[in-house]
Amino acid sequence: xxxxxxxxxxxxKLAEQILHCVLExxxxxxxxxxxxxVIAPTDLPTASGIGTRGLIEKQVRAEAEVKAYLHGLxxxxxxxxxxxxxxxxxxxxxxxxxxxxxxxxxxNLIAIATHGEGGLKRLVFGSVADFVLRNSxxxxxxxxxxxxxx
Numbered sequence: 001x002x003x004x005x006x007x008x009x010x011x012x013k014l015a016e017q018i019l020h021c022v023l024e025x026x027x028x029x030x031x032x033x034x035x036x037x038v039i040a041p042t043d044l045p046t047a048s049g050i051g052t053r054g055l056i057e058k059q060v061r062a063e064a065e066v067k068a069y070l071h072g073l074x075x076x077x078x079x080x081x082x083x084x085x086x087x088x089x090x091x092x093x094x095x096x097x098x099x100x101x102x103x104x105x106x107x108n109l110i111a112i113a114t115h116g117e118g119g120l121k122r123l124v125f126g127s128v129a130d131f132v133l134r135n136s137x138x139x140x141x142x143x144x145x146x147x148x149x150x
Contacts, residue, residue: 004032006102007085008112008132010094011037011069017145018113019073025109025141026083033085035073036101037066038094063089095131102138111141 007022009015026033039062070087077083090097102110114129133140 002026002029002031002109004034004105004107005109005111006034006036006098006105006107008094008098008110008128009035009037009070009073011066012115014115014145014147015113016073018111018141018143019077021141021143022111023077023081023083025111027081031108033077033083034088034105034107035070035085036088036090036098037070038097038101039063039066039089039091040094041091094128095135098128098132099136099138102136107138109139109141110136111143113143113145115145 002025005022005026007018009018022033025031066089067087070089074085074087077085088101090101092100098110098112101107110132112129112132114127129142133142
């Protein structure tokens with residue numbers, strides 16, 4: 001049923017909670033899994049008193065950190081569950097980039113966690129999960145993660 005599942009991550013523990021659902025689905029349906037991290041323009045360093053070379057170096061470091069994060073998750077899923085996953089990074093606005101990636105790569109399910117923002121904050125900043133849910137032609141699995149107090 002789900003040959004290819006796209007798990008959307010943003011580096012937060014809340015977003016990683018989608019991996020429990022993705023793991024169960026992937027093992028049940030023998031699905032291919034892709035871990036996607038969209039690097040938004042606001043996640044990249046900007047030129048504030050540094051030259052172009054320094055800016056490029058900082059951007060390369062930021063992208064390398066994202067890839068290392070994804071590799072770590074992929075290795076953990078393989079080691080603990082025997083699940084091979086691909087990793088992918090894209091640059092752009094998360095909402096549209098997720099949908100475009102899914103469409104271009106024959107994804108059958110987009111899996112994403114909402115951060116559960118409501119009220120004014122959601123009105124002002126919007127919700128990536130909400131946008132994907134409303135605009136994707138691909139089925140979307142959305143979970144509201146459990147927030148644990150430390």
